[in-house]
Amino acid sequence: xxxxxxxxxxxxxxxxxxxxxxxxxxxxxxxxxxxxxxxxxxxxxxxxxxxxxxxxxxxxxxxxxxxxxxxxxxxxxxxxxxxxxxxxxxxxxxxxxxxxxxxxxxxxxxxxxxxxxxxxxxxxxxxxxxxx
Amino acid sequence: xxxxxxxxxxxxxxxxxxxxxxxxxxxxxxxxxxxxxxxxxxxxxxxxxxxxxxxxxxxxxxxxxxxxxxxxxxxxxxxxxxxxxxxxxxxxxxxxxxxxxxxxxxxxxxxxxxxxxxxxxxxxxxxxxxxx
DNA sequence: TTTCTACTTTATAATGATTCTAAAAAGGTG
DNA sequence: CACCTTTTTAGAATCATTATAAAGTAGAAA
Numbered sequence: 560x561x562x563x564x565x566x567x568x569x570x571x572x573x574x575x576x577x578x579x580x581x582x583x584x585x586x587x588x589x590x591x592x593x594x595x596x597x598x599x600x601x602x603x604x605x606x607x608x609x610x611x612x613x614x615x616x617x618x619x620x621x622x623x624x625x626x627x628x629x630x631x632x633x634x635x636x637x638x639x640x641x642x643x644x645x646x647x648x649x650x651x652x653x654x655x656x657x658x659x660x661x662x663x664x665x666x667x668x669x670x671x672x673x674x675x676x677x678x679x680x681x682x683x684x685x686x687x688x689x690x691x
Numbered sequence: 692x693x694x695x696x697x698x699x700x701x702x703x704x705x706x707x708x709x710x711x712x713x714x715x716x717x718x719x720x721x722x723x724x725x726x727x728x729x730x731x732x733x734x735x736x737x738x739x740x741x742x743x744x745x746x747x748x749x750x751x752x753x754x755x756x757x758x759x760x761x762x763x764x765x766x767x768x769x770x771x772x773x774x775x776x777x778x779x780x781x782x783x784x785x786x787x788x789x790x791x792x793x794x795x796x797x798x799x800x801x802x803x804x805x806x807x808x809x810x811x812x813x814x815x816x817x818x819x820x821x822x823x
Numbered sequence: 824t825t826t827c828t829a830c831t832t833t834a835t836a837a838t839g840a841t842t843c844t845a846a847a848a849a850g851g852t853g
Numbered sequence: 854c855a856c857c858t859t860t861t862t863a864g865a866a867t868c869a870t871t872a873t874a875a876a877g878t879a880g881a882a883a
Contacts (some may be wrong), residue, residue, distance in 0.1 A: 572879060574831065595869080609763060611833045616870070632818045634762050634770055636841085637869065665805040671819055673797040675782060678821040685817050686764045687803055689810040706852060727840080743862045748841070752869065767838065768870085824883100831878070836871105843866065850859070 569621040576610045580618050584628070590643035592631065592658045595619060598640075632684050648685035661687060679684060701753040710744045712750050716760070722775035724763065724790045727751060730772075763790060764816050780817035793819060 560600040564582035571577055583602050593601070599615055602608065619640060624630040631639040633651055639658060641649075648661040654668050694713035695705040703709060715734050722776055725733070727747055751772060753761040763771040765783055771790060773781075780793040801815055 563814070572830065574878075576832070612869095613871085617831085630766050632765050634764055638766055650805075650810075652807075652810060653813065657720070659807065661805055665803065666846085667802045667804070669801060669817065670799050671797065672799070673782075673793055674785075675791065678784060678823060679823045680784075680816055681785065681820040682846060683817060683819050685801065685815060687815050688813040689807055690813045691810060704859065708861070714831075744840095745842080745863085746861060749860085826883080827881090829879090832876085834873100834875100836873075838869105838871070840869095841867080844862105844864090846862090847867105848859105848861070850857100852857095853855090 565622075565627060569625040569627065571618065571621050576614050579606045579608060579610065580615060581604065583633060584622075584642055587642075590641065590660075592639055592641050594637040594639055596637065633658075641670050648687070650687045650689050652689045654689075654691055661685065697754075697759060701757040701759065703750065703753050708746050709750050711738045711740060711742065712747060714738065716754075716774055719774075722773065722792075723817040724771055724773050726771055728769065750781075765818060778814075780819070781823050782819045784821045786821075786823050793817065 560573075560578065562578055562585065565585070565688060566577055575577065580598075583598065583605055595612065598619070599610070599612060602610055602615070605653055608639055619628060623640065624631055626644060629641045629644050631641050631649055633639055633649070635656070639675045641658075641660075643660060646663050648663070650659040650661055651657075652659070666685055669685070671680065671683065692705075692710065694710055694717065697710055697713065697717070698705045711734060712730075714809055715730065715737055727744065730751070731742070731744060731747055734740065734747070751760060755772065758776060761773045761776050763773050763781055765771055765781070767788070773790075773792075775792060778795050780795070780798055782791040782793055783789075784791065798817055801814065801817070803812065
């Protein structure tokens, strides 16, 4: 099945639970943003099965480390993840805590002129806060 | 004293504790980044007095709401604040969890081309992740 | 298939930052 | 000073996340 490779690449055995998590994460047409709690609910609804939070955390973190998921840099009580792993940015609507993708092409090139000794840039992420 | 106005502007009475917090936050030559825990330690060392965490949280949040402090958008178990409230950005060194200011002039203009219906932009923040 | 071992899952406990609470203390106005 | 409101504080509560350890499963090898 198509998710086995993704799991193995992430250093995880393809178990029933993990394949179900993959289904919810990667089977949908559109990418989406989620917290671990959101994901747990979605799994319960879509797959009608209870997977323990520990397993979900474990799987999500492995995917994140491997680049199959991205963490969204934002201050919130929960950690937000994105199934869109392309190079892009976010709007954050302060009035309802919703995130909206901002494509790279909608921001234009960002040129970081300052260099830090011995360090290289891993990512450049823009967060645009919105209000009414 | 110079911090009384800042406190009153933030809707807070100038109490002994809050004036001490102001001293540590705003008396230094350079701006700095901190977590509430960092700040509590700094107060203990510099002012040699114990102010309860509840009071520090309360004061920091009031200043943040009023714009005398900024929250730094980043995923971390603790919330990071910045006494530099000018329009600027950050490097985040993943190897040691340290933040470094990135002045606006080191990034160049950022042009957000996408508009969201009925919403206005409150801030545009760039986070540049660094690694060895 | 059977066995064996390492990896998984899970419920539950532990952790740690932040928020809440309620009683005692302090601010500040008259 | 008197009074009332705000504040401080220690400690409890909350809540996301991580750790634990016992029972289950994957998968390689015989």
